[in-house]
Amino acid sequence: MKSGIPSLNDVAEKAGVSKSTVSRVLNNRLGNGFSVKEEVRLRVIEVARNLNYRPNLIAKSLTMRSTQMIHIFGGNHALSDLGNIYQTVVNNITGVMDSTSKDYDVTVDMSRHASEASEMPAWKIEGAIILAKCTASTMKDILQLGIPYVVANGQCPENGTSVNPDDVGGTRIAMQHLLDLGHTKIAYSGPLPPYLEGHSSLSDRHDTYLSEIGKNGLEPIFSSHETLDSAEEYLKETVLEKKVTAILAYGHMGALNLLQAAHSLGISVPEQLSIICFCDKYANRVMSPGLTFIDLNAEAMGKTAAELLLAQIQNPGQIKPEKVRLPEALVIRNSTAAPNNSSE
Amino acid sequence: MKSGIPSLNDVAEKAGVSKSTVSRVLNNRLGNGFSVKEEVRLRVIEVARNLNYRPNLIAKSLTMRSTQMIHIFGGNHALSDLGNIYQTVVNNITGVMDSTSKDYDVTVDMSRHASEASEMPAWKIEGAIILAKCTASTMKDILQLGIPYVVANGQCPENGTSVNPDDVGGTRIAMQHLLDLGHTKIAYSGPLPPYLEGHSSLSDRHDTYLSEIGKNGLEPIFSSHETLDSAEEYLKETVLEKKVTAILAYGHMGALNLLQAAHSLGISVPEQLSIICFCDKYANRVMSPGLTFIDLNAEAMGKTAAELLLAQIQNPGQIKPEKVRLPEALVIRNSTAAPNNSSE
């Protein structure tokens, strides 16, 4: 017990048996040419408990090549913004993992890693879930080590499994909602191309907006002003000048800013201006009750990712990779309505 | 090369030297009774690169007895609610850990554990941060193993280190703000005693409200209605019946509900009703811009916790435990104002 932490050897000595006996007793590896007297078995277990013995997982992984750990990559970037969907995703992943009989331990890596470094932990992991993205080096390791993995809300290699919301479909639904209400001057608010780097939702939402606008013979409307930085300027240009009556916002943060700016400018929502955005229903409930939104269904994303991962772990090599697209859904609250033509 | 992954031995064989030489060369452990000819050194490095050798971190941690891992306990309960302070706390912890030269790896345990079970991971951890609380069993393990730790926003053992916001001071500041504005009918909204179990902030805020009310010769005002469930009922009882002009709310969720309910009931904020609550400034910015609040300073909490932990890790046994109280600060937004006496 040199380091203060009891080892297998310490238990063995105290119990007056050999390392191997302790190992087999504690792991219940009876049979196969091995057995113990009940008396010895109980003594070993008793000693182990008294010493508060805990197997060193690192040593164990070295020989066993197996832990019961599920590792979530990308926590640092994914969980750094308040109120994004990843917290819901993670909660639902752990929910599924905790409810399965095997007791998997879920950890989230929260460290910021150099962009070329591998984020792989020192211990063996049974499976990985990648939030949005991981470094190329990490992905290389995952593939090389053959670790089952699922990418949640992000792109993944050809032969990998991922779960993503259907942003194209969601954008169509949002646009249809606004069109059905009678809007014709619909602006888009969100990051515009060229995107330096980023998530497919950036282009999916933007491009689908454009194509839907075109399909209906309307004019696309943008603004050079950033919603996140200068929402008031954005509204002045779009609503006051260009007579926009509805805005499709990339995210709820932008939408909230627009809402506030509208309030300051005396533009009433939804009477004079409809706002719709993409958001998770949990984040929406907590952060912006009232906003009409397209639900990204982070809950299902987490659950599905966890289930797909479990399937891979429990049937090694038998599960074929899958790119799941989860449908998005319109949730109508109070920020959209028919355009108010009388104000003309 | 049995598993397809090259090992130290494979490199040694190919380079025609011993394991130890390869190890020392690759880790640059020269001196101390060891040296190599430059020619051999280069050959080893060359072979290692050709084989794409990567040291097995598991084996490495076994001998090195160091994992460079910082573990955060309590992620499951602390991070399950959207928009609470813990996400900010965790982000600032990792920020500090990442900016130190040692590259610590931070993981957050997100698993749900049985209340009597130990949450201690099986691998060695260099330090621990506990979000609000951990199981008794976990704390026992931490103490027994002598792992440096800091409790963030929660109680900790006699000889431990913790970082907590000064809720008593914060409540005084909030009350003083309302009193300065001229309010005399100030209600408290939040969990009332007896608390089944819970955080010290519950009693700190409630009790300090009471004592400040008493100190100023005012009447404490409560309602049997829960703000979170039935904010409208709460307002009817306090504002409409009891003529309350200001409410001190335990949390921003309750405050938001009150805000919405006030809107529905036609009670204007802040003209007819002032609302102030406890909240972190990040959560406030994102979730409820406009609310006047007492900033819990989750940012400083995370940073301080991380710094205190690092100090302990880097100077083993030399740092004396500390109970840090971080001051809370008033941030005035638009939900508080002088009471409108003309409405009487």
Next chain:
DNA sequence: AATGCACAAGCAACCGGTTGCTGATTAGTT
């Protein structure tokens, strides 16, 4: 030529477990 010493590199133990196999008891059978 003998001695001393710095330099090079390897041996072998160790980290904390797991596991195939072997040896020693005990029990059961004839």
Next chain:
DNA sequence: AACTAATCAGCAACCGGTTGCTTGTGCATT
């Protein structure tokens, strides 16, 4: 009593690295 089979437990190798110490070599010194 002798023999076989079942039971019980330990030896030692191994996982993939790290490191204290020893050995072997070549060169300068006396």
